[in-house]
Amino acid sequence: ATQTIFALSTAPGRAGVAVIRLSGPDAEPIALTLSGGAALPARRAVLRKLSRENEVIDEALVLYFPAPNSFTGEDVVELQCHGSHAVIEALSEALLALGLRQAQAGEFTRRAVENGRMDLTEAEGLMDLIDAQTTGQRRQALQQMDGHLRETYENWREGLLDALAQVEGEIDFADEADVPDALSHAAWPYLNQVAADIEAALKRADRGRAVRTGIDIAIIGAPNAGKSTLLNQLVGRDVAITSPQAGTTRDIVEAHMIIAGMPVTLSDTAGLRDAIDAIEAEGVRRALARAEDAHLRILLQRGETVKAPIEDGDIVVFNVKTPSNENEINALEGYGVDGLLTRLEAVIRDRFTGGEPAGLTRARHADCARRALSATQSAQTHLGIAPELVSEDIRAALRAIDELAGRADIEEVFDRIFSQFCVGK
Numbered sequence: 001a002t003q004t005i006f007a008l009s010t011a012p013g014r015a016g017v018a019v020i021r022l023s024g025p026d027a028e029p030i031a032l033t034l035s036g037g038a039a040l041p042a043r044r045a046v047l048r049k050l051s052r053e054n055e056v057i058d059e060a061l062v063l064y065f066p067a068p069n070s071f072t073g074e075d076v077v078e079l080q081c082h083g084s085h086a087v088i089e090a091l092s093e094a095l096l097a098l099g100l101r102q103a104q105a106g107e108f109t110r111r112a113v114e115n116g117r118m119d120l121t122e123a124e125g126l127m128d129l130i131d132a133q134t135t136g137q138r139r140q141a142l143q144q145m146d147g148h149l150r151e152t153y154e155n156w157r158e159g160l161l162d163a164l165a166q167v168e169g170e171i172d173f174a175d176e177a178d179v180p181d182a183l184s185h186a187a188w189p190y191l192n193q194v195a196a197d198i199e200a201a202l203k204r205a206d207r208g209r210a211v212r213t214g215i216d217i218a219i220i221g222a223p224n225a226g227k228s229t230l231l232n233q234l235v236g237r238d239v240a241i242t243s244p245q246a247g248t249t250r251d252i253v254e255a256h257m258i259i260a261g262m263p264v265t266l267s268d269t270a271g272l273r274d275a276i277d278a279i280e281a282e283g284v285r286r287a288l289a290r291a292e293d294a295h296l297r298i299l300l301q302r303g304e305t306v307k308a309p310i311e312d313g314d315i316v317v318f319n320v321k322t323p324s325n326e327n328e329i330n331a332l333e334g335y336g337v338d339g340l341l342t343r344l345e346a347v348i349r350d351r352f353t354g355g356e357p358a359g360l361t362r363a364r365h366a367d368c369a370r371r372a373l374s375a376t377q378s379a380q381t382h383l384g385i386a387p388e389l390v391s392e393d394i395r396a397a398l399r400a401i402d403e404l405a406g407r408a409d410i411e412e413v414f415d416r417i418f419s420q421f422c423v424g425k
């Protein structure tokens, strides 16, 4: 039988109010044992004294959600008590003594998924919402929690099932000679649409991940170009050492800031040149690697310009004494730095905010979607040639989607995902 679990669902520490959540078949009888009095009304808070062995522990609001209409889908009781260490401790001890078990991290939400209250992507959205630090993160998480990604993959799944229906008929009844070629095959439009939809979603996946984990911007350029000086100006703090000695920065220096509602990591890197020693050479290697991984590069030029690996959409600025246009700054005095920030804001807004919701917000999602896409494309190549392989491919695509949904039986994946939740969620 399912065990009844409990946990402090609010943050630990002194607070006006704390919520202890109970979930499982014993939640209501145990709450009654603590509170005495009449049966608990459904979904209506009542004020009760909670006691153990005739000693009152606290006076609390008690809120009962009978199954299945609760967060977990089980009987849930909330004890909304005073948020002191001593109250929480005494109630926890009483609940343990009455035979309840402390919930593991994410266990309430895991039960909600297992009871069909939400799918895995919605649970991930909920976790992202709790972790959200920026407006962009909050919006994206809320959409995912509300089932945006679920609706997206349900559409893919419908299309694949429609295609499968066309192919199954063929395996059962058709005469070899009647099998149409790929393009005129009844399954073709379905497979084509699904492949196009998954491809479009994968194109937006980068943006989804950037919103979740932040945008990486690398500052690159020649030694002494003023990269460290610029980083300090951008974040308004003295994070990186600056010096007239070329080759000062070797390790990557990171600083965090929020631009256009997005979390941004700025990296100051070693100056690009033929290094004079092994340590500097390693610094240059790291600088180039960071530049390649970054979403965006700022190439800072001063005096003689250097060649650096930049891409379309990157920003090139010149460090000069008297800036006279938007491509010039004076890093030391900070002239033009506001203008550069405005430009960064515009680039970030344009590339990483607004537009259609990204949907695939984690590497896990993109990985499942990529497998579903390649199986769908494989089905397209087998169409009209090998119906058995087409149906096998479509089933593989459906399995990848089930995995995305958390419908496949993948215990380790569940363990990994839910262990990242907070206790009490």
Ligand SMILES: Nc1nc2c(c(=O)[nH]1)N(C=O)[C@@H](CNc1ccc(C(=O)N[C@@H](CCC(=O)O)C(=O)O)cc1)CN2
Pocket: 019, 043, 065, 068, 069, 070, 071, 078
């Ligand atoms: N006190 C409290 N506040 C909270 C939560 C909570 O669990 N407890 N939440 C936790 O995340 C969030 C709200 N989300 C919730 C989602 C569903 C249900 C729930 O019990 N749903 C049932 C019954 C709804 C009803 O009473 O009409 C259902 O949908 O069937 C509760 C909270 C944020 N605030």
Ligand SMILES: Nc1nc2c(ncn2[C@@H]2O[C@H](COP(=O)(O)OP(=O)(O)OP(=O)(O)O)[C@@H](O)[C@H]2O)c(=O)[nH]1
Pocket: 221, 222, 223, 224, 225, 226, 227, 228, 229, 230, 241, 242, 243, 244, 245, 246, 247, 248, 249, 250, 269, 270, 271, 272, 319, 320, 329, 330, 331, 332, 333
């Ligand atoms: N006059 C002037 N000096 C600057 C300017 N920007 C930086 N400097 C100076 O140039 C020197 C090098 O600046 P850094 O910011 O350390 O240069 P860097 O590009 O990080 O250098 P490496 O770490 O060697 O790659 C320091 O002495 C700075 O004070 C500027 O705009 N004008």
